[in-house]
Amino acid sequence: MEAQTQIEISDAEWEVMRVTWTLGSVTSSQMAEIMAEKMGWKTATVKTLLGRLIKKGALRAEKNGRAFTYYPTVDEQPSMDEAVTTLFGHLCQMRVGQTLTDLVAKVQLSQKDIQQLQAALAKKAETAPEMVDCDCVPGQTKC
Amino acid sequence: MEAQTQIEISDAEWEVMRVTWTLGSVTSSQMAEIMAEKMGWKTATVKTLLGRLIKKGALRAEKNGRAFTYYPTVDEQPSMDEAVTTLFGHLCQMRVGQTLTDLVAKVQLSQKDIQQLQAALAKKAETAPEMVDCDCVPGQTKC
DNA sequence: ATTTTTAGTTTACAACCGTAAACAGTAAAA
DNA sequence: TTTTACTGTTTACGGTTGTAAACTAAAAAT
Structure with missing residues (x-):
């Protein structure tokens, strides 16, 4: 089988992933609300990050009426382990x-x-x- | 007293800092040689990184004849602790x-x-x- | 049926990064 | 002293990141 290709998740993107992992699935409006409170980000910022994470393959979007629902496509613990291993490698x-x-x-x-x-x-x-x-x-x- | 302002060290820069910390001081030709072997970098790349680290205040250069000798201005363990703490904060x-x-x-x-x-x-x-x-x-x- | 709201997509834009070539000045070699 | 080699400084250039506005299409409200 194909080992999952290394996905680089940036600092800001991590924050989005955390919420997604915790909730299992989110709509962008939900995410925007949470990130507004947690990080003080504008809705536009959240949209950008969701888009980038989709493009990177860390999230998957499923059409749900007017909007999409977002799901993580990578697991939390392995992602964390990998990030930490990379840093310790330096x-x-x-x-x-x-x-x-x-x-x-x-x-x-x-x-x-x-x-x-x-x-x-x-x-x-x-x-x-x-x-x-x-x-x-x-x-x-x-x- | 003034708490040391947070210096962001990038991945490539870390490699340069490691060598500097280990040796205590280095000339750029020494560093170039080491990085060529260790990382496969061209001399020009090493020059750029040394320059950026000077500008960031992580290194200090002391004129030594024709060339400079470079010294770290931040300590290794605190820098590592901070990088790790930042990642774990995510x-x-x-x-x-x-x-x-x-x-x-x-x-x-x-x-x-x-x-x-x-x-x-x-x-x-x-x-x-x-x-x-x-x-x-x-x-x-x-x- | 219009208007308004919502949600996704494009575009923006400066800073930072990895990677390095080009340039300039000075010291060493010929 | 003319040439060569070394070393620091500038410039380059495409990609990523943080941060977000602008645009567009579709749904919801009026």
């Missing part, structure tokens, strides 16, 4: 651990999230190396 | 935990990184709520 490997630690301190996590993370870390520890090398400069293995 | 709060778990499974972590993360999680657990609410649609507290 970071020095050696610093990923510290960055994650700083992040954990900053975000909201539920008890269950924490347990899950602890489990993932425990498993990771089984095979983790003593040291991760810097990968910022080719040929150089250690900072 | 994500549904409810999904942050899962996203972190997926990420932990994917990245390289040293034993020390893991211990540090476990400590951060243990502390977090002391005050973590049972459940994190979705913040994708205003007024709606739960998905």
